[in-house]
Amino acid sequence: MGSEQEQKQVILKNYVEGVPTEYDLLLVKDAPVPTLQGQGEGAFLVKNLYLSCDPYMRGRMRDFHGSYIPPFRPGQVIEGFGVARVIESENPDFKPGDIVSGFTGWEEYSLIQPTGNSQLRKIYPDRDGIPPSYYLGLLGMPGFTAYAGFYEVCSPKHGDTVLVSAASGAVGQLVGQLAKLYGCYVVDLLKNKLGFDDAFNYKEEPDLDAALKRYFPQGIDIYFDNVGGAMLDAALPNMRIHGRVAICGMVSQNSLSSPQAVHNLFNLISKRVRMQGFLQSDFLHLFPHFLDDIISYYKQGKIVYVEDMNEGLQSASAAFAGLFSGKNVGKQVICVAKE
Amino acid sequence: MGSEQEQKQVILKNYVEGVPTEYDLLLVKDAPVPTLQGQGEGAFLVKNLYLSCDPYMRGRMRDFHGSYIPPFRPGQVIEGFGVARVIESENPDFKPGDIVSGFTGWEEYSLIQPTGNSQLRKIYPDRDGIPPSYYLGLLGMPGFTAYAGFYEVCSPKHGDTVLVSAASGAVGQLVGQLAKLYGCYVVDLLKNKLGFDDAFNYKEEPDLDAALKRYFPQGIDIYFDNVGGAMLDAALPNMRIHGRVAICGMVSQNSLSSPQAVHNLFNLISKRVRMQGFLQSDFLHLFPHFLDDIISYYKQGKIVYVEDMNEGLQSASAAFAGLFSGKNVGKQVICVAKE
Known part of the structure; x- marks a missing residue:
């Protein structure tokens, strides 16, 4: 973490009408980096590596509370599926160095609360022989x-x-x-x-x-x-x-x-x-079968997966908007940090 | 049969554009009554009792041959589901007096060819305790x-x-x-x-x-x-x-x-x-089950069936057109002859 304790974040400017544009999301550069101080047991900090741009996120950009998932709040960091590395932890199940996938913020570092809705699970890209970002697409x-x-x-x-x-x-x-x-x-x-x-x-x-x-x-x-x-x-x-x-x-x-x-x-x-x-x-009961099948197909070279990778949080708003004009070829991902 | 050997028939005037009206069908009063002479074995004559007005018939009123059923021909009698009584027969399976249901012409008397597409089967309204016209709707x-x-x-x-x-x-x-x-x-x-x-x-x-x-x-x-x-x-x-x-x-x-x-x-x-x-x-494999179930329900008084019955072939064109303006309340049937 930088000594200034500041980080980049992507926030929702306001509720979106019509087709999203890159101006609906705003990059701020001076958001505070979260810390574990005072968070109590179970919390941990992650460094975000990859963020997923998915069309369903458009549904969270309107003032509608009847969906299965609440809307984003204007002025606040948005969230989505991400792959991240645990860097500090007060949670015995997640140790520094672990790679995790689930809901995380569109920011460099995210604080994960045990009571939150992040649904983070540990993933093992090295063991599985799968690029980490693929857990947002092929295996996500x-x-x-x-x-x-x-x-x-x-x-x-x-x-x-x-x-x-x-x-x-x-x-x-x-x-x-x-x-x-x-x-x-x-x-x-x-x-x-x-x-x-x-x-x-x-x-x-x-x-x-x-x-x-x-x-x-x-x-x-x-x-x-x-x-x-x-x-x-x-x-x-x-x-x-x-x-x-x-x-x-x-x-x-x-x-x-x-x-x-x-x-x-x-x-x-x-x-x-x-x-x-x-x-x-x-169909979540099929998820373990899915992982087994797809990892096996991938390792045998029977399937490939095409990503459209944008570099850096500063490219996130354009990447997200591009989904709706069909700009992406392949799964749209944002690389927040190279490891 | 009348001594003049003439009968009423409903013919298609021309292919229909848009919503059918009663003017798309024409009543002719001097069509020849068919005879069995020269028809050979298997043919029989029926007296039509009830004719069914069904929306699918609209599909046969256009010049389109790609459907599962050929179009009607302008100037010719139209056909549909009917209930009829056999009056003369060269067919050992159908005897004078039998009541039949299947495809028949919109006319007073129809000649049924064994090579034709009439799919007539014998029905037993008295035995089943069902009004004969119900074989066009409830049991059709x-x-x-x-x-x-x-x-x-x-x-x-x-x-x-x-x-x-x-x-x-x-x-x-x-x-x-x-x-x-x-x-x-x-x-x-x-x-x-x-x-x-x-x-x-x-x-x-x-x-x-x-x-x-x-x-x-x-x-x-x-x-x-x-x-x-x-x-x-x-x-x-x-x-x-x-x-x-x-x-x-x-x-x-x-x-x-x-x-x-x-x-x-x-x-x-x-x-x-x-x-x-x-x-x-x-789903035709279920048809026997259907007959058993519905006849049983009907006899137990568990279901009723509403018909909209028009009297006489002269009412047929208006009755058919009425289907498309929602005029009918209940199954639209034409009574050609009371028995």
């Missing part, structure tokens, strides 16, 4: 979203045709790879890097319906939807009989006070399509 | 749609809150009653007649969201959607966690070249709602 909430969504919601079958939207994102890239490993035919954006079968960029396609008919002449068995709106509307008439649509994220709708219309739901009937919204938190 | 395709949709698609649980739209229709009225028998709390239109728990008329509600919040303060577990559009959009934010939406019919969307928009699909995620389109034809 986004990866688990892909895992639970694909296996538990999409009801995949060998040979199914699979469309993944936002396949460059934190969730989509793993969905596509899991589908390939399952023996599905997968189309989206990242053909060369991730080995999918075909690819197109939905933002550059003037006629989504024609593109889908070109890439899926026999129709789509599984659409893993990360964006909603026009892409969902285009997918519906191209679903095959008994197709499945997993509704996940809808990042394109997240910020809109008047969400984009979907017109083609009547296709659900003639094609007998099942459309299922889900949250990974309903 | 609409009743089976309700049965398969409620038990197989909605995943009902005792105590679930259930919203049924178009609960005055051929399908909805049975869904609501099956849900009541299952121990659900059911809201819709036909409170007094069918014993549901509460009721409102969605066409008369200025604020559907407020109405739903009033009737379902704890939210909706099951929405059996027969209309789509605005009612579906209003239901989505009022679904409970892990709610189910069965998508059936969408009669309000059937005729629209540009279907109404649905904006609230993002609620599928936070509430983890499953939305499932279905066709009764995927």
